[in-house]
Amino acid sequence: MSYENLALKYRPQILDDLVGQEAFIRTIKNAVEAGRLAKAFLFYGPRGCGKTSSARILAKTLNCRNIKDNNPCGKCSSCLEISQSRSLDVLEIDAASHTQVQNVRDVIIDNINIAPSRDKYKIYILDEVHMLSNSAFNALLKTVEEPPPHAVFIMATTEINKVPATIISRCQTFRFKPISKEELKKRLAEICEKEKFSYEDKALDIIASSCGGAMRDALTILDRISSFSKGKIETSLTFETLGLPPEEIVKKLALSILNRDASGINSVFKIISSDGFEPQAVLRELRNYFAQSFLSANSFSLDASFDVPAGHNPYSFAKLSRKMNRIMEEIKFSDNPLLACEMALYTVIETPVDIEALVKRLEAAESAVSGNYTAPPSFQEQKPQPILRENTEEEKKTEILKAPLHSSEIWRKVTDVISSEDPALFNFLSDCSAIFGENEWKLRFEKDFPKVFCSKKSQYISSLIAKTAGRDIKISFELKNNPQEVVDVTNSKSPDNQENNEVENLNWQDINEGDPKDTFPEYKKISKMLKGSIVKVHKIKNKESAK
Structure with a gap:
């Protein structure tokens, strides 16, 4: 008698022989008992976990003449022929070698209406069904949805993502999960005892870890090691056979x-x-x-x-x-x-050191020296940090006007706020020189017009400075070439009266000589600020100087 490898010898023959697929076993047993078996099944999962074996067991269950405890008997002619792959009423088709639509027509569609020769059902097992072409799948749609009463489809695949959704929706689908390490190890120990192999528990553990949850792979490895070591499944021999480093x-x-x-x-x-x-x-x-x-x-x-x-x-x-x-x-x-x-x-x-760990160690050492050492939280105690939301525009403005600062920093924050609220005032303030005192600030301008313009906004500027600095600061405006000419904006006198007096002492005179672009030095800055063009320029002179 020729040798039969362990994967074939111990291939599951009934539902109870399957390992690690309890959901499938229970569903099929209940369906057999209730007589509610579907007409199309789709099994998917990784290699070696029992999909094709389950398809054959289901075929035997459907056609068995002597069902015992919802399991096929394994002794009737139908069960024996299916186990030996020679049943006329169970066609096992390798979809990888029958990918074309013509193959599907010749093997399935043209013959599906022919009644089974002996058994109750005519069963089509399509292994690796994802290899069929789109045309072949489309040709199967109507047949899978409404097969004849005597026809049953059982499809198996390792890549369900390649199977069209139209096929999946027409089938009763079962997921075959990888077999756990413990179940593999238990099954390997049972087979070793049946085959009278001496084995080490560690060796079986290595085999179960190396097969990726596939029973077929585990039995193939066990068969190879037993042949190499003459039935002694030892740890060192297992490492050597599998090519794994100790x-x-x-x-x-x-x-x-x-x-x-x-x-x-x-x-x-x-x-x-x-x-x-x-x-x-x-x-x-x-x-x-x-x-x-x-x-x-x-x-x-x-x-x-x-x-x-x-x-x-x-x-x-x-x-x-x-x-x-x-x-x-x-x-x-x-x-x-x-x-x-x-x-x-x-x-x-040669990668850089773990900076985070180094910082934690330094902090712990510093705390230990100061006597306030606190153990760092363990991995389980670490909590996620809250997500910070972005501040609104109003919150950003409020943050700008916060906390006591140096005078130059206060002035910078004030001008930042002014730049967004009053661009014209910001342009004039950008050209002035600020002299900061403890309780009084002096703003010096090159020309009289920017000084007058800014003095009209004195209350607005003073309020921003007070809000930012947290205290009242006196502000005065003056010309650089005339330090004695000072406009005291915090004076009790009305700014309107000062403005009227200044305007009365001014005299307007048209400048007609040449193009304003050439004769008026502030042309570019003012036109950019006003977003327009300057048609006429008036020159202001003091009435007393004009006399």
């Missing part, structure tokens, strides 16, 4: 990275090179080690026996685990993966 090497490499020890990394890579370990496998184990260290350091992991490297920030483990993923992507297409891997790890240890 835990000692992974741990030594991880500590060298954490301690920024370049010579330690180099010595480990000499061992990796001599023993022929795959760089991708080394990086994968290193990534898992850092991830497990982070989880264990924060009490997220149930593995209490894991030895976490002491004296390191848990966040550094998470960052290093992520960096290992990036390095795996970088060296994937390298012509020398081992060298590329080693050089990449050297760059990892």
Whole structure:
């Protein structure tokens, strides 16, 4: 009798043999008991988790003549023929090799109305159904939606995102999840006992971790190790068969990275090179080690026996685990993966120090010296900071006019507010010179017109200064070439009377000589401020000087 590998030998034959798919088992059993089975099923999930096996079990359940506890008997002619893939009424189609619409027409559509030769249902199992073309899917739509009473469709796929929504909506859909590590390990131990293999618990743990939740992969690995070791499933032989670096090497490499020890990394890579370990496998184990260290350091992991490297920030483990993923992507297409891997790890240890951790340590040391030491909060105690909203325009103006400041800073804040509220006044104040005293400020102007214009706004300016400075400050306006001519804006005299007196002493005289652009020096500034053009310019002279 020819040898049968473990994956085929221990392939599930009834619903109770399936591992890790309790939701599917319970649904199908209840449907069989109630006689409410759908006409189209769609199974999706990762490889090796039991989709095709479940499709065959469902086919046997539908056509079995001796159902026992809602499970196929496995002994009738229908069950035996389906198990051996030779039933005339169960057609298992590989969609990857029958992608065209013509294949679907020839195999399914043209023959679906033919009654089954012996069994109750004619069942079509379409494996890897996502490989069908769009035309083939469209040809199936009507048939899947309204099949003949004797027809049942069972479709399986690893990529449900490639299956059209019109097909999904016409099927009863089941998600097949990856099998957990504990369930895999338990099943492997049962098979080892049946096959009379001697095994170590750690070796089964490594196999369960390496197969990615796929039972078929786990049984294939177990079969290979048993052939290599003559039925002895040992930890060292498992590492060697799978090409995985031993835990000692992974741990030594991880500590060298954490301690920024370049010579330690180099010595480990000499061992990796001599023993022929795959760089991708080394990086994968290193990534898992850092991830497990982070989880264990924060009490997220149930593995209490894991030895976490002491004296390191848990966040550094998470960052290093992520960096290992990036390095795996970088060296994937390298012509020398081992060298590329080693050089990449050297760059990892040369990254800048953790500034945040350093600052916390300095703050803790400073607090300890002052006697007010407070332990930093743990990872679990950290709370998210509230999101700060952006201030409104009114709040921004209020913030500008806040807190006691130096005189120059007060004046800058006042002019900032004036620039947004009165641009004309701001332009004249920008050209004056401010002399700051403790209780009196003097604003000196080059020309008389800006001084007069600003003095009319004295109350407005004084109120802004008082609001910003928090106290009353006397303001006076004067000309630079005549320091004695002072306008006291805080005087008890009415500003209107002063203005009238000044206007009475002024004489208007037209300037007709030449273009104002050339003869009037303030032309550009005033035209820009007024946003227009100047037609005529009047020159102001004092009546007494005119005499």
